[in-house]
Amino acid sequence: MALQSLDIKRRSATTIPAPAVRVAATTEVAKLIDTSKCIGCKACQAACMEWNDLRDEIGTTTGVYDNPRDLTDRSWTVMRFSEYENPKGDLEWLIRKDGCMHCADPGCLKACPAPGAIVQYANGIVDFHEEHCIGCGYCITGCPFDVPRISKRDHKAYKCNLCSDRVAVGLEPACVKACPTGAITFGTKEQMQRDAADRVVDLKSRGFDNAGLYDPAGVGGTHVMYVLHHADQPALYSGLPARPVVSPLVRLWKGAAKPLALGALALAALAGLLNYVRVGPNETDADDESAARREKERANG
Amino acid sequence: MANGDRPELILRYQPAERVTHWLIVVLFVCAAGSGLALFHPALFWLSGLLGGGPWSVVLHPFVGLAMCAAFYLLARPLWRHNRLEPRDRAWLRGIRDVLDNREDRLPEAGRYNAGQKLLFIVLAACLVVLLGSGVVVWRIYFSAYFPIWLIRVSAVLHALAAFGLVLAVIVHIAAAVWVKGSVGAMTRGTVTLGWAFKHHRAWFREMTRPTTGR
Secondary structure, X not given: OOOHHHOEEEEOOOOOOOOOXXXXXXXXXEEEXXXXXXXXXXXXXXXXXXXXXXXXXXXXXXXXXOOOOOOEOOEOOEEEEEEEEOOOOOEEEEEEEEOOOOEOOXXXXXXXXXXXXXXXXXXXXEEEOHHHOOOXXXXXXXXXXXXXXXXXXXXXXXXXXXXXXXXXXXXXXXXXXXXXXXXXEEEEHHHHHHHHHHXXXXXXXXXXXXXXXXXXXXXXXXXXXXXXXXXXXXHHOOOOOOOOOOOHHHHHHOOOHHHHHHHHHHHHHHXXXXXXXXXXXXXXXXXXXXXXXXXXXXXXX | OOOOOOOOEEEOOOXXXXXXXXXXXXXXXXXXXXXXXXHOHXXXXXXXXXXXXXXXXXXXXXXXXXXXXXXXXXHHHHHXXXXXXXXXXXXXXXXXXXXXOOHHHOOOOOOOOHHHHHHHHHHHHHHHHHHHHHHHOOOOOOHHHOOHHHHHHHHHHHXXXXXXXXXXXXXXXXXXXXXXXXXXXXXXXXXXXXXHHHHOHHHHHHHHOOOOOO
16 A cells, blocks of 8 residues: 555455554544534535535425435535424534444445455545445445445445545545534544543533433444434434444345355255265166156057 | 167257246356355456446346246246145155165156255245345335335345355256256257156156147
């Protein structure tokens, strides 16, 4: 690799180990999104478009602030707005910047059948290499967060790559750079966890007793983390899953089933061959022919 | 009537049946090859069969549909010959004798023996599951209409049914290569009288009975 910070830790549909000599030389990175500081300005969305040269189609308003309405192949991050009436009867505007969570145990990568179409760098970023993508959509099936989108134009899968190109040269992701309130920060995963812990203490002192860090263990932790005022109810934030995991079905399909099925097929073919050479071909000989002829003549009187 | 050295032949498969069968073979090789390529990375090279990964994704579902349609055409008239009967139970119990080439110890078979009937049923069942689950996981046209849990269930079912289908086909090929005269039945259409007598005695009687014999 030309860029050491982009050393590959895991590569989709690859059975041999990734180059590992330099792994863990650099630390893992993370983006921390503090929902309690977000004002919903969408500067992050604009910065994402700008840096990644993405221009989505102009949609139509649907009566909510979400714009565009959903993640698309050309909108890799979307602010999701939800209006929550808390038990005191007050309105809370919960805004969550949605996009790829960069799981430590990525379901998309597990499901992907195209060698090298999805990679996980040593720094934790999960990146799609569209030139290897075959457009099957298995990444969507594997993702616990419903993030990847297949383009209708080129039938390749797209999502946030945590500005892997920027991070590789020591810059923070574009959304982090643009955020005017400091709601999005970027650094080592460890540092971000420490920052989040401080902020959680702060929030708790301000009456948010259930404030906490969203770094779900079910997917091995994520490299995009949220500080939530209501960490006990992630679903309030436009359906953020409380306990995301790579579906057991996907694990079966792209885990145990693969070697078992392939082994069974190989054994079946081998058994067929070996039984053939054990007992020899099953042939019809002249005796069978004459017996058959006699039988037929008898039947015909 | 046969003369001394040339065995008498009887028709087992019509030209239309042979053509359909071999059409299914070609479609199966393409569908199974491209499918296995996406199932296990060790077999990704099989995607070359249809022109690479993206072309496999594009063509595989259409090839699969064509295979299901062709199988339906071949299977519909053969269905009645493949219904399991009480005597098939004894045949299956004697599977050891089957593998040991001791057909003389087995109960006589009709047009198809119990093993062939089971194969037929497994093929048909797997294709039905593959068709249904295949529509759900057909990303470009259909997946958007289904919930994610159903797509995941379908992905597993599709793989499972494909495994069953490929396994059944391996058994089918092994048996066809092993039992000499079977390949001829599907290429020339005919088998010798002795072949029918040895392997499908009940069918042989039916075919040589004065009123219905051909």
